Amino acid sequence: MFIKSFKLNKKFVIITASILLIIILSVVLFYSFADNEENSADKDYIKWVDFNVTCEAMKLTSKLDIESHNTDADVKYNWIELLAYLAAQNGGNFKNFKKADLDYLVSRLNNGETMGDLTCDMKFYDYYYEAYSAVLSGFIGNYSIDMEERYGLKAFLPIAKNYSFSHYDDFGNSRSYGFKRVHLGNDLMGSIGTPIIAVESGIIEHLGWNQYGGWRIGIRSYDGKRYYYYAHLRKNHPYAEGLEEGMTVKAGDVIGYLGMTGYSTKENVNNINVPHLHFGMQLIFDESQIDSPNEIWIDVYQIIEFLMQNRSAVYMSNTETKDYSRKYDFIEDFEGRSLISVCFFM
Numbered sequence: 001m002f003i004k005s006f007k008l009n010k011k012f013v014i015i016t017a018s019i020l021l022i023i024i025l026s027v028v029l030f031y032s033f034a035d036n037e038e039n040s041a042d043k044d045y046i047k048w049v050d051f052n053v054t055c056e057a058m059k060l061t062s063k064l065d066i067e068s069h070n071t072d073a074d075v076k077y078n079w080i081e082l083l084a085y086l087a088a089q090n091g092g093n094f095k096n097f098k099k100a101d102l103d104y105l106v107s108r109l110n111n112g113e114t115m116g117d118l119t120c121d122m123k124f125y126d127y128y129y130e131a132y133s134a135v136l137s138g139f140i141g142n143y144s145i146d147m148e149e150r151y152g153l154k155a156f157l158p159i160a161k162n163y164s165f166s167h168y169d170d171f172g173n174s175r176s177y178g179f180k181r182v183h184l185g186n187d188l189m190g191s192i193g194t195p196i197i198a199v200e201s202g203i204i205e206h207l208g209w210n211q212y213g214g215w216r217i218g219i220r221s222y223d224g225k226r227y228y229y230y231a232h233l234r235k236n237h238p239y240a241e242g243l244e245e246g247m248t249v250k251a252g253d254v255i256g257y258l259g260m261t262g263y264s265t266k267e268n269v270n271n272i273n274v275p276h277l278h279f280g281m282q283l284i285f286d287e288s289q290i291d292s293p294n295e296i297w298i299d300v301y302q303i304i305e306f307l308m309q310n311r312s313a314v315y316m317s318n319t320e321t322k323d324y325s326r327k328y329d330f331i332e333d334f335e336g337r338s339l340i341s342v343c344f345f346m
């Protein structure tokens, strides 16, 4: 009798212990999963940017920034701060941008108020400042060209000087090759062979064939925030000589030639109807945003319009290969922080 009940108890204990173990494991698993989900969702980085700043607003604010730094003006303006302030006022919609709003902001700064004073109660100022810094922080700064030091616009139009092109705001238009999707860039229609220019300095992250972009080149800015995508380059001779993944390029360098390659899994095929450069800009606030459904591509149409004022002059530097190079060398002052990034990426 005693032996029997002990046997029963033993069985009972084992079953109870197993059930308890399963419950504990389920609870632990559930919480660790929930925690991970929460962590990735709560990770503090920008998840979306609609870039609606107009060319006019960029022109006016950049002029204030550049002129104040090139004169002994008491108040130095920062164009990204000015744009972020206006965006925080208009909800990021520059359609109804009024120069008077900018003039009023400038008058307040001239009267001794600081951006800190003016924006401390603005709920979305920090968001716009960070978002617009990601887009524009490589565009204005110190550089020297042809041995002359300057402070100004140092980003270039992706089409070389004296080569014509046309474009319209085609961001978000539908595309059907491969799968139904939207157009995440701006198409610049021009002649085959037009030298393509690096908009900003950076590191070549991708170079080679991709079934959508054809011969394409992807360049990451030194701060890691911008990925410039140049696609449909020329059949047979897509790239400027000597370029490879991992190499650095300078803003204004010739990186390739306009063409009509792409829309094919087979390499070096011209399947695009109209020769053009597809130019795109992706913003990266966290590395998890790369190659994911959470990629942020912005509308660059207004940026192309803005960059019309800065075009890189080129010449045929190799008559055998018919390669082109920039006419004027360019040295950029990365102000320390970016130089560290260079080391990090290398």
Ligand SMILES: [Zn+2]
Pocket (backbone or CB within 6 Å): 183, 185, 186, 187, 277, 278, 279
């Ligand atoms: Zn395109």
